[in-house]
Amino acid sequence: MKNVLIIEDDKLISSLVRFKLKKEGYNVTITEDGIAGIDAINLMETDLIITDVMIPFKNGIEIINHAKKVSPKVPIIVLSSLGEEEGTVMEAFNLGVSDFVPKPFNPNELAMRVRRLINN
Amino acid sequence: MVKEAGLRKIEKLIFTLVFLHLFLSGNLVAQDSSITVSGLQSVLENVDEVPGLEFIVYFRTPNDTTDLTLLNLSQHADSINFWFSDTILLYNEAKELNADLSLLNKGSGSINYLLFKREVSESGVVEYLDNLMRNELFDPKSIVDNSFGNEGELVLLGTNTPFRPFYKLKVKILSDVKMLLLLACLSMFLIASLIMVLVMFVIKSKKRRKEVLTLRFKNLCYGPISDLLFDDEPERLNQLKKEDMVALFPKGHLDIDLFKDVMIQEIISLNKNMKGDFKSRLKLIYRKLELDRHSIKKLSLKRWDAVTAGIVEINEMDVIEAVHIVGKFTSHENFYIRSNAVATMLNISNDMSLKVLADQRYPLSKWQQMKYYRIIKYINNKGILKFHLLFESENESVRVFGIKLVRHLGLVDKLSILQQMYGTASINEKIEILKCYDNFNHVDGLEDVYKDLNTSDKALFLNIVKVLKNLGSEVSQIILMEWFKKTKDFECRLKILDAVNSLNPDLIAILDETKGDDQVKQILAHLKDPILSHV
Incomplete structure (x- = not known):
C-alpha cells in the first residue's frame, strides 16, 4: 500500500482528502503544521506529499526544500489558493514540485492526480 | 406725708x-459652677492632687510648752503656741493631720488653701476649680458624691439605676460621615469587582466549554460529511431521507443548536474550498438535514451577530425562499446586518434592477462598495443588470457607486447617461464621471467640463485638468493657459502646465523663453527634470 503524507492545517479539508484517498486504496498520514510535517518526512517512508503553502510554524517552501533534500524522488503536490500566495506558489514550482492544485478544488480530480504521479 | x-x-x-x-x-x-463653697470639702476629699492647689495646717496649742516639731510642724516666729505644717498636696492628708493634732493637743487647728504658693480663701479655691472644669483640666465626673455615708445605701441606690456602661463600644470611625461614605464606596467597589470577576469567570468558562464542544462536534462532523460526499453512487444522496442521513450522525446531536452551527460552518467552509458537483452535494446535505430552517430561525433572534450569521448562511447556501425575510434587514441600523442583507439580496434575489441598493438610506462605505462590486460583477455575467435606478437614487453615495460601476465594469453604453447627469451632479459624482470620461476617452463630455474650472473645489479642478491633459483639444490649451494666469496655487499651476506640456509642448517652450516669475521657473524646471516630471 502506497503512503501519502498530507500537510494541511485545515482539518476538514485534510480529513476529506484522506477519506477520498483511503477509498482509493492509499495509506494516508495527516500533519497539521510545518514542524510535524518535516518530522514525518524524516521518519516515514512516503510515496507522495500533498502540502499547503501557508501552514503554521514552517513555510510550505521550507517543507518542499527539506523534502527535496531528504527524498528528491518523492512527488509533491501543492494544494493552495493561487490568488493569495502567487509568489510563493511560483517559488514552489521553481523548487520542482510535481503538481499544483488550486483551491477551490475537486477531490476527485486531486485523487486522479495522486494516482497518476504515484503510478509514474 | x-x-x-x-x-x-x-x-x-x-x-x-x-x-x-x-x-x-x-x-x-x-x-x-457645679461646686459650691459648702461642698468644697467633700469634693476635695474625693479627688487626688489638684494641679496648683496645696494645703497648709495651722494649729494653736493651749500652752506654750507643747512641742510639735516631732509632727513636722514649725513654730511661728511671732507666737510660741502657733504652729504650721509644710505644704500638703492632698486634702485628706491635711485633714488627717488636723484631726490628729486636735486629738493629741486639745488645741484649735485649721486647714488653709494655697494656690501656687499663695494663700487663698475657700471661694478662691472654688473659682479656681470652676476654671479648671471649664478648661477640662479637672473632671467633675470623677467626683463621687460621698453624701452617702452608708455603703449599703449606695449599693441600694445603684441597683435602682439602670446599667449604662461607662465605656461604650463605639468605633469612632463609624460616627464620621466622610469615613462612612469612603467605606461605602470601597465596599461597593469591592462588591462590583467581585461580581465582575464572577461574571467574567462564568463567561470564560462558558466560552471555554463552547470551544471544547465545537472542537468535539467538528471531529464528529468529518466522518458523516465525508461519507455523504464521497458516496460511490452520487444519485443515492438524492434518494436519502432525512432520517437516513441523521442516522449517520451521533444520536441526538442534530437537535443541538451548537452542533447545527458547527455543521453549517463546516459545510460553508467546504463549499468555498470545493468545486464541481461537490458544491451542489453540500447544498443538498444542508437542505436535507433541514439546516436551512436553523439558519432562517437565526433571523428572528435579538443578537445582531446571530442575525448576521443567519444572513451569511442563507447567502452562502442560496436559500432563496428566505429572500423576503432577508429583505426586511436591508435598511437595518446595524452596519453588519444591513451590509450582509444587501449582499444576500443582490446575490440570490435575481432582481436585475438593483433596487435594493438604490433604496439604501445609509451612505455606502468603501468596504460595502467592494463587497457589492464583487457580487454585481458576478451577477452581471449571468444577466443584464439595470443600473439606471442607481443613478436616480436619492443617496449620493449610491449614485457615486453606480458611476464607479460604469468605469469598473466597462459599461460604455452608460456614458451618455453620465453626460446628462453631469450638469446637476454633486462634486463627488462629477469627479467619478470625469474618471469615466478619462477611462473611456469620452471627448463628447468635455463641453460641460470647462464651466467647472471655476469651481472652488481643488480636487474637482485637478481632475478636470487631468482629463483635459488626456482628452483636450486646442481649445483646451487656450482655456488652460488662461486659468494658469488666473490661479496662484502652485499645485494647480503645475498640473495646468503639465497638461499644456502634454497637449502642446511648443507653448511651454514659448513660456520658457519669456521666463515668468519664480514659480513659473520652478514649475518649468520640475517639468524638464526627467525624474520629477513623473511626480
Missing part, C-alpha cells in the same frame, strides 16, 4: 434691687 411716700418708694426700689441681685447671683452661680 410726701416725704414718707418718697421714702417708701425708695425702700421698695432698694428691696426690689436687692431681691433681684440675690436671685440673679444665685442663679448665675448655679449655672456656672
Whole structure:
C-alpha cells in the first residue's frame, strides 16, 4: 500500500482528502503544521506529499526544500489558493514540485492526480 | 406725708434691687459652677492632687510648752503656741493631720488653701476649680458624691439605676460621615469587582466549554460529511431521507443548536474550498438535514451577530425562499446586518434592477462598495443588470457607486447617461464621471467640463485638468493657459502646465523663453527634470 503524507492545517479539508484517498486504496498520514510535517518526512517512508503553502510554524517552501533534500524522488503536490500566495506558489514550482492544485478544488480530480504521479 | 411716700418708694426700689441681685447671683452661680463653697470639702476629699492647689495646717496649742516639731510642724516666729505644717498636696492628708493634732493637743487647728504658693480663701479655691472644669483640666465626673455615708445605701441606690456602661463600644470611625461614605464606596467597589470577576469567570468558562464542544462536534462532523460526499453512487444522496442521513450522525446531536452551527460552518467552509458537483452535494446535505430552517430561525433572534450569521448562511447556501425575510434587514441600523442583507439580496434575489441598493438610506462605505462590486460583477455575467435606478437614487453615495460601476465594469453604453447627469451632479459624482470620461476617452463630455474650472473645489479642478491633459483639444490649451494666469496655487499651476506640456509642448517652450516669475521657473524646471516630471 502506497503512503501519502498530507500537510494541511485545515482539518476538514485534510480529513476529506484522506477519506477520498483511503477509498482509493492509499495509506494516508495527516500533519497539521510545518514542524510535524518535516518530522514525518524524516521518519516515514512516503510515496507522495500533498502540502499547503501557508501552514503554521514552517513555510510550505521550507517543507518542499527539506523534502527535496531528504527524498528528491518523492512527488509533491501543492494544494493552495493561487490568488493569495502567487509568489510563493511560483517559488514552489521553481523548487520542482510535481503538481499544483488550486483551491477551490475537486477531490476527485486531486485523487486522479495522486494516482497518476504515484503510478509514474 | 410726701416725704414718707418718697421714702417708701425708695425702700421698695432698694428691696426690689436687692431681691433681684440675690436671685440673679444665685442663679448665675448655679449655672456656672457645679461646686459650691459648702461642698468644697467633700469634693476635695474625693479627688487626688489638684494641679496648683496645696494645703497648709495651722494649729494653736493651749500652752506654750507643747512641742510639735516631732509632727513636722514649725513654730511661728511671732507666737510660741502657733504652729504650721509644710505644704500638703492632698486634702485628706491635711485633714488627717488636723484631726490628729486636735486629738493629741486639745488645741484649735485649721486647714488653709494655697494656690501656687499663695494663700487663698475657700471661694478662691472654688473659682479656681470652676476654671479648671471649664478648661477640662479637672473632671467633675470623677467626683463621687460621698453624701452617702452608708455603703449599703449606695449599693441600694445603684441597683435602682439602670446599667449604662461607662465605656461604650463605639468605633469612632463609624460616627464620621466622610469615613462612612469612603467605606461605602470601597465596599461597593469591592462588591462590583467581585461580581465582575464572577461574571467574567462564568463567561470564560462558558466560552471555554463552547470551544471544547465545537472542537468535539467538528471531529464528529468529518466522518458523516465525508461519507455523504464521497458516496460511490452520487444519485443515492438524492434518494436519502432525512432520517437516513441523521442516522449517520451521533444520536441526538442534530437537535443541538451548537452542533447545527458547527455543521453549517463546516459545510460553508467546504463549499468555498470545493468545486464541481461537490458544491451542489453540500447544498443538498444542508437542505436535507433541514439546516436551512436553523439558519432562517437565526433571523428572528435579538443578537445582531446571530442575525448576521443567519444572513451569511442563507447567502452562502442560496436559500432563496428566505429572500423576503432577508429583505426586511436591508435598511437595518446595524452596519453588519444591513451590509450582509444587501449582499444576500443582490446575490440570490435575481432582481436585475438593483433596487435594493438604490433604496439604501445609509451612505455606502468603501468596504460595502467592494463587497457589492464583487457580487454585481458576478451577477452581471449571468444577466443584464439595470443600473439606471442607481443613478436616480436619492443617496449620493449610491449614485457615486453606480458611476464607479460604469468605469469598473466597462459599461460604455452608460456614458451618455453620465453626460446628462453631469450638469446637476454633486462634486463627488462629477469627479467619478470625469474618471469615466478619462477611462473611456469620452471627448463628447468635455463641453460641460470647462464651466467647472471655476469651481472652488481643488480636487474637482485637478481632475478636470487631468482629463483635459488626456482628452483636450486646442481649445483646451487656450482655456488652460488662461486659468494658469488666473490661479496662484502652485499645485494647480503645475498640473495646468503639465497638461499644456502634454497637449502642446511648443507653448511651454514659448513660456520658457519669456521666463515668468519664480514659480513659473520652478514649475518649468520640475517639468524638464526627467525624474520629477513623473511626480
